[in-house]
Amino acid sequence: MLSLVAALTACEPAIIDHSPHSNLLDAETASLETGLGQWAAWYSVAVSREPTAARDGEAGMRVEVSELYGWGIQLDNWPGFAASPGAHRASFWARGTPERSLVAQMRVSWRDAGGRELQSELLSSPVLSAEWVRTARELTAPAGTERVGVEVTGTEGAPGDVIELDVLVVQALSAP
Numbered sequence: 001m002l003s004l005v006a007a008l009t010a011c012e013p014a015i016i017d018h019s020p021h022s023n024l025l026d027a028e029t030a031s032l033e034t035g036l037g038q039w040a041a042w043y044s045v046a047v048s049r050e051p052t053a054a055r056d057g058e059a060g061m062r063v064e065v066s067e068l069y070g071w072g073i074q075l076d077n078w079p080g081f082a083a084s085p086g087a088h089r090a091s092f093w094a095r096g097t098p099e100r101s102l103v104a105q106m107r108v109s110w111r112d113a114g115g116r117e118l119q120s121e122l123l124s125s126p127v128l129s130a131e132w133v134r135t136a137r138e139l140t141a142p143a144g145t146e147r148v149g150v151e152v153t154g155t156e157g158a159p160g161d162v163i164e165l166d167v168l169v170v171q172a173l174s175a176p
Helices: 002-010 028-031
Strands: 038-041 045-050 058-064 071-075 086-096 105-111 117-124 133-141 148-154 164-174
Touching: 028 105, 028 164, 038 045, 045 071, 058 071, 086 105, 086 117, 105 133, 148 164
Parallel strands: none
Antiparallel strands: 038 071, 045 058, 058 164, 071 148, 086 133, 086 164, 105 117, 105 148
């Protein structure tokens, strides 16, 4: 028995794949229930997990713009989450500072095993308001896809503008 325990602890960390119809992003990154998951500020923002930013569950992500001329957040888990070629659906919920022309764009990047981008696709929300809006789109990951990366950006914004995001999903629609 001791040799089995030694053999198991000497192995590399296990990678647990997702079921074919689940979110490819891990639960914490998608739901933000107890932390930010893999999300990180990229440029011109401060990012936090906020209970007041929840669309579903206990909390969501608050993105506060700190500079003019655009903003962005990205995943901090290069080269991304495990993925496979085929049909997918990406979606997210967002709301923003009322009476501003804020739009959130989710960029989904399909990558090979080495992290080389094979293709990227963009989902753009309507102009955001104080009401939650869901943005969704069907996507196709190309042949050779083994990883997926996600970033959310905007081209408008001024210091103090706020975008709130919740329930970010990249879901495989067919078995790999």
